[in-house]
Amino acid sequence: MTADTTPEKSTVARLEEEGEVAADYLEELLDIADLDGDIDLDIKHDRAAVEIVSEDAPELLSPLVGRDGEVLEALQDLTRLAVLARTGERSRLMLDVAGYRSGRRTELEGVAQDAVTRVRENGESVSLAPMNAFERKVVHDVVTAAGLVSDSAGVEPNRHVVIRAAPAH
Structure with missing residues (x-):
């Protein structure tokens, strides 16, 4: 009988993967919406942290925030679902747009x-x-x-x- 030698994916590697999947999803969304923005990835408080930023015109990203962050909340939920669909694991990733959450x-x-x-x-x-x-x-x-x-x-x-x-x- 041999022990299972496949190491469990480290937390950091899993969070990095979540961020990459989220970035791919959000880049596609930005293309569809014809919005210019860059994706910044980080790990904060044991969560993948993804932010859509625009140095040139952050105000153009405001439709992705919505009134009182309602669109941002929905977009975060959709992004988490995209990560779930790709990885099979639930994500607690945090999404920010143009510094709204901070x-x-x-x-x-x-x-x-x-x-x-x-x-x-x-x-x-x-x-x-x-x-x-x-x-x-x-x-x-x-x-x-x-x-x-x-x-x-x-x-x-x-x-x-x-x-x-x-x-x-």
Whole structure:
């Protein structure tokens, strides 16, 4: 009886493959839509990170972001499905277009910090406006780092974050 000697694909190699598959898919989409953009690949937070960028005219990529990032969310889902179809594995890749998500992340970190300050000042819980899953995750991370507690409440599209003081031990 011989042991299986085929090494399991390393996490980095798997994430790089996800990024390459996503890049191929998105390049085809850009061609079909007749949009100019370059694809940047990276690995961040144990996920493939793919960004469509344009140094010449980033505003021309705005149709791929849509209102409040709705098109970007859908495009990310489609890209994840393309990776699944090609690799047979589910992907958690993050897609950004023209820096929208990174800018939104900075904005949300400020909103979360303001809410943390309010909870600390008056001890009452704070409910934030409805957010998508990416946005809620950013807020949860800030709240956890601040030592407070947060939960998601409600049902899509009105799912939102509620921040409260951590229970005393």
